Amino acid sequence: MSNEITIKIDGVEYKTQEGEYILNAARANNIFVPAICYLTRCSPTLACRICLVEADGKRVYACNAKAKDGMEVTTSTEEILEERRAIMEVYDVNHPLQCGVCDQSGECELQNYTLELAVDSQSYMIPDTKRESVDWSSILHYDAGLCIVCERCVTVCKDMMGDAAIKTGPRGGEKLGKELKDSMPKDAYAMWNKLQKSVIIPSNGTAETNCSDCGECIAVCPVGALVSRDFVYTTNAWDLKRIPATCAHCSSGCQIYYETKPASIEDNTEKIFRVTNEWNYVSLCGAGRFGYDFENRVNGKDEIAFNNAVDALTKADTIRFNSLISNEEALMLQTLKEKYGKKLVNSDAYAFQKxxxxxxxxxxxxxxxxxxxxxxxxxxxxxxxxxxxxxxxxxxxxxxxxxxxxxxxxxxxxxxxxxxxxxxxxxxxxxxxxxxxxxxxxxxxxxxxxxxxxxxxxxxxxxxxxxxxETITIKEKVMETVTETVVDEATGESKEVSKKVPKMVEKEVEVERNSLVTLLxxxxxxxxxxxxxxxxxxxxxxxxxxxxxxxxxxxxxxxxxxxxxxxxxxxxxxIPPKTNSLGVALLCELDEKVEGYTVGYNENGDFRLSALGDGDLDMPAMNQQEGTLTNMHKRVTPTNAALEYEGYELNDLMNALECGELLTIDWTPRLASKRGFQALAFDDLPNGYTNEGQENRGYLLKNLGRRSGKNEPKPFSEKFVIEGEIAYRCNPQRQFNDFSDKAHQIFETFSLSASTAKAKALGEKVEVDFGKSTLLFDVVADERMEGDIVSIPDFKSANDIYTLFGSDRYKTVTIRKV
Amino acid sequence: MSLEEFKNRNTGQQSYKMLDIKHTPQSGIGKFGQVVERTVKGELFVGLWVTLREMGNALFKDNMHTIKYPLEKLPISPRYRAIHDMLRLLESGHYRCIGCGLCEKICISDCIKMDTKYDENQRKEVTEYTINFGRCIFCGYCAEVCPELAIVHGGRYETASEQRASFSLFEDMLTPIDALKQQKEYDGFGAVSPNADDTIKQTPLAY
Structure with missing residues (x-):
């Protein structure tokens, strides 16, 4: 798509792509250019102006100037350094750096750049404006007093998440003195002028944001202005231990860090305080960022339950599970199938596998x-x-x-x-x-x-x-040439001037139409x-x-x-339907129907293995075990145990059934027995990103070829069109499974969602008749939805929504008001 | 000192007095004689006299050189580093600690722990604070790093107790509110140096 070009940065030649921003080209080659407001993968904001560089003798902003072949870039000249220093000084006006309490606790870009640019004295001042700290939603907390209005939150919300839930609003600050305009460096003045006028506010005009509560704005905030309400002032960042992991909620399989420390003075057990991510390269959703406390705490090994579980597994005809398991566990279950002929039933992966x-x-x-x-x-x-x-x-x-x-x-x-x-x-x-x-x-x-x-x-x-x-009449704008005679006032000569004047003309045209468009x-x-x-x-x-x-x-x-x-x-x-559906689809041979005595793993069954703490034998949750997950990017990514788990795990059961390994992760290289996977040991799997943004986590599945057949798709039929009262199996945002539901910061309930109009018509509570059985739901209005179809969530496996819907995602139902 | 003396490099004999020490007797009779001689000579009382004199002073003149610990205590240096004190703001009486956690971080024996939360006044509130005095080595780093001069070392050096925990809660170390007037600034580690104003460049303020 793009061509490789060569640019010179500080006298050294580097290769980059045509059209790449200078800043990204520099970063990819490990050259430091300061930048506060720029976010990789988002559009340049030009709020901080600190990424100033000289390209071919002209001053440009590295974040929005594109590299051209043969361009010579100087990252710092005396003039630029002076400008950058002035910008940092302005940022430090009314923002003390010996800040006593701040949730950024030293991971602060304002402090870092102030030191980097050697600001040791302040030359500017302006009266401070009182800025309140406010809660934007049940999750977001914004302290305007700490905000430096770099607009990273605004940018990421618009360019990445698509919510565009926040914008800059008036600050009510004092105007800058006119004399400053001439006396101070001009970029610093421009930046200050804008800074002094703005704070961040919700874009819908109310005090609350209408967004998906993903919390990405929190992640990108360079200072401690945006924090989650749950985290604010609970701990210092430096006390937290970062555990690299893969988010276990959906098939995105995002890179995350679980950040843990002992819960409190009284309770010394490790607790996850927050989840962070490499926000330049990966964006999380609300479930990933806030749905982290789904661990299954157990007190030691319950031998009786374990022996019962071994008996149950020996006796079982079917093992029913969902895709919230690691590849290793999926392989274990497949081994049980191969060795003992158990049936494997997984509602979400089965259809995907087919x-x-x-x-x-x-x-x-x-x-x-x-x-x-x-x-x-x-x-x-x-x-x-x-x-x-x-x-x-x-x-x-x-x-x-x-x-x-x-x-x-x-x-x-x-x-x-x-x-x-x-x-x-x-x-x-x-x-x-x-x-x-x-x-x-x-x-x-x-x-x-x-x-x-x-x-x-x-x-x-x-x-x-x-x-x-079809022949239709359209109005078309035609440029008509009109000739006028104009008398020149100065000389008195008359001249002919021709002008082009737009004119609307009606025209009949034949247009080609497609009946599919109308049908759809x-x-x-x-x-x-x-x-x-x-x-x-x-x-x-x-x-x-x-x-x-x-x-x-x-x-x-x-x-x-x-x-x-x-x-x-x-x-x-x-899009694989659930977390590890792709892994399960590749590793397991799944069966359609449950038969005979069933062991459920996080699902209903005669004997239940459960990481939710409500089963017959406890299992570790995904934040308590090591293993790999296969995500939608076809990547096998490692995840580490953030919290300790003292009970039994699936591998122990496998050992009792004489087909286990010493550790769960000893199964990782064995994945290679299935197609596409590689024989790499768990400890050899990397988990990170390079400066260029290259994902370096685990490995990519090989997309192996297979014998291809003829492809003659059949004509479509309208036979399967369903009408009437339709329910759609679909979770609310931030809810994916029982585990996201267990987390205390995920508030979305197990309710029926409908468009505002439909919700009004339905009332507060309804009974949904699926034919075989009925379920009671609260009705929640979703103002983004339109139309009459209602959504019914499937995140609670106990309710067995998958079975109610059968092999469909849409189902005609009868909804009765209660 | 004259130049001549410098020139005399025979340091071995310089102004030393040679004592007239007799040879240790070898025979039994000789040893016995030495014991008798030392006993009868009364040299013992030369030393004992000092003790007796001071005893007399203490008993009859009420002039004693030792103190009656634990009924009496010697004054200690303000820079002495014993059990920590938590100071209050003199104006409002509110405790000074802002919960920044720097003492917890800097503590080299890892004995300070604190729990904090966001309170209804939008401030960071310290809900719980402990120092494990079983581990504390009284190095003074916590007092030095404290930006608010909130944690300082006090003079309470008697740390023997049935339970070390009895010293270690925040409330135990905090100046009692009725003793606020007696609260003293600490001069030791972490205190502002007397010439602090001369060594810093002041930030211009518009108000």
Whole structure:
């Protein structure tokens, strides 16, 4: 896509990509350029102006000046140093550095840069403004008194998360004296002028933010202005022990650090105080950042329960589990299947595994071709069958980031319209189609993007059958040349001047229409909009969501996805439904139905192994065990134990059944017996990022090829369209499973969500009749949702929502008011 | 000292007095004679006289050189480092500690622990604070690092107790509110040096 160029930084030649910002080029080569407001992966804010450098003799800001071939960059001259020092002095005005209490506790960029730029005296002053500290939500706490208005929080919220829930607002500070403008360095003055006018406020005009409470603003804050309400003033950062891990809540598998220290003076057991991340390279969601205290505390080993568990496993016909387990545990369960013939049932991974198989046959490889990191680099993204806001935060961030950073465009196909997605960019078009028309959506994508030469004749003519032409009247702006005679006042001569004047003309044109667009609920003007969207677009990507795996025609959909990937030059990535669904799908041979005596692992069963503390035998939760997880980026990432666990783990049971290893992590190299995995020991797996942002965690799965078959997708039918009262199996944001629910900072309840209008119509409490059984739900209004379809969460495994929905994600139900 | 004396490098004989010490007797008779001689000579009373004189002074003239510990105590240096005191603000009476945690961090024997929380006045409140005096080596770093002069060393050096815990809670070390007027600033480790004003550059303030 881009070309390699050579630039000189401080006299040394470095290679970088064309169009890369100077700052990133410098960072990638380990050259330090100070910058406060810039965030990798987000647009430059130009608030701090401290990244000033000289490029080819001109002063530019390294964060928004792009590198050109042969450019000579000087990172510091005397003039620049003076400017930077003045900027830091301004930041230090009314912001003491011997701050006694602050939750940043020394991890403070303001302190660091003040020292770095050797500010040892202050030359500026202005009366301070009283700025209150406020709570923005049940999670966020903002202390305006500490804020330096670098706007990193604003930038990340808009460019990464897509919530755009905060903005800069008036500070009410005193105006800068005019004499300063001439006396002080000009960038420092400009920065101060802006700083003195602004603080951060919620963007919806109220005192509370309307956002997903992801807390990424907290992570990026360079000072201690933004903190979570739970964490504020509870501990100093330096007391915390950082444990590198992988977030266990969804398939994003984000890099996180659990930060622990003994709970208090009385209670000396380790406790997780917060979760942090490498925010320049990975963005967390609310569940990842705040749903950390789901550990299962046990007092020692319960031998009786253990012996019962061994008996139960020996007796069991079926082991039922979900994808909240590590790869190692999945392999253990698969070993039980291979050795003792147990059936393995996993509701979330089963459909995904089937879908991958369907997809593998025509595509010729085991896994989807791309990943979400790659998708983030494209400029046209399409999402089909995923409730982007709820299903997977990383997919949503990718969709949003493309709109904001790559001047991208997006198509969002989903039966439930979502105002958040629609607001992510002006080039986002949402198709709110009927449930069951996902095939039609894929056919439309094929029609819009496919290189028709690569398609079979039959498919081509099938696609053509949807086209028809229509004659419409449009108004067009035409530039008309008008000649006027003008008398020149000075000379008295008359001159003929011709001017171009716009004129509206009505015109009849024949336009080509596609009946699929209409079928999918698209706008009449879609063709024109689409033309605009396609301008200057070079790379395309498709996000495939869970709706497709749980579709009655999943096989045909998988074939269509494979065909799109091949013929449309499109990067395709799928969202695994739950944390380690991909790992489980690759490691285990799953069965469809539960039969006979069942041992449930974090699921219902006759004997329950549970990391939730309510089972017959306790198991360690994901923050108490070592192991690897396979995430949606097709990466096997290591996670470490943050808290101690004294009870038994699955490997102990395996040992009792005579097929265990000494430690759970001894299973890690054994993963290689399954396709795509590598024989690497757990302790050899890296977990970090390089300065360039290269992910260096675990290893990437090999996308092995397989024998490919013919790909002739069948025409779609409207037979599976369902109408009436429809329930959609979908969790609220920040809720993914029992463990996120257990965490004390995740407040979202197990309730039915509906659009505001629908919620009003339903009342406070409803009974949902699934045919086989009924469930009572509180109704929660979700103001981002539109339409009549209601969402029913599945995060509580005890309620067994998966079984109620069966092999579908949408179900016609009867809802009665209670 | 004259130059001549410098020139005399025979340091072995310089102004030393040679004592007239007799040879230790070897025979039994000789040894017996030495014992008799020393006993009868009365040299013992030369030394004992000093003791008797002081006893007389103490008993009859009330002039004693030792003190009656523990009924009496010697004054100690203000820089003495014994059990910590927690000081209060003189104006408001509120304790000075802001819960910054620097004492906890700097403590080299890792004996200070504190729990803090965000209180209703939007301040950091110290909910619990302990010093494990079984481990404390009274190095004074905590007092030196304290930005508020809140933790200082006091003069309470008698640390024998049935339970060390009886010294170590925040309230035990805190100046009693009724004794606020008697609270003294600490001159030792961590105190502001008398010439502090001369050595710092002041930050300009607009108010």
């Amino acid at each position: 879908f991958l198989k369907y997809y593998g046959k025509p595509s010729g490889h085991l896994l989807y071709g791309s990943d979400f990191k790659e998708i983030m680099t494209t400029d046209f993204v399409i999402s089909v069958g995923a409730s982007l806001r709820n299903d997977n935060p990383n997919a949503r961030y990718a969709f949003n980031n493309i709109q904001k950073m790559n001047k991208g465009a997006g198509l969002y196909f989903h039966p439930i319209a979502d105002s958040l997605i629609a607001d992510m960019g002006k080039n986002v078009v949402s198709f709110t189609h009927k449930v069951g028309l996902e095939e039609a959506a894929l056919y439309l994508i094929l029609d819009l993007f496919a290189d028709k030469e690569k398609l079979e004749e039959s498919t081509k003519s099938y696609l053509d059958s949807f086209h028809f032409t 609920g698209g706008n009449d003007k879609f063709a024109e909009t689409f033309e605009k969207m396609m301008k200057k677009k070079e790379s395309f990507s498709l996000i495939v969501g869970e709706d497709l795996y749980y579709h009655p025609k999943a096989e045909n959909l998988a074939h269509l996805v494979a065909l799109i990937e091949k013929s449309c030059n499109m990067k395709v990535a799928m």
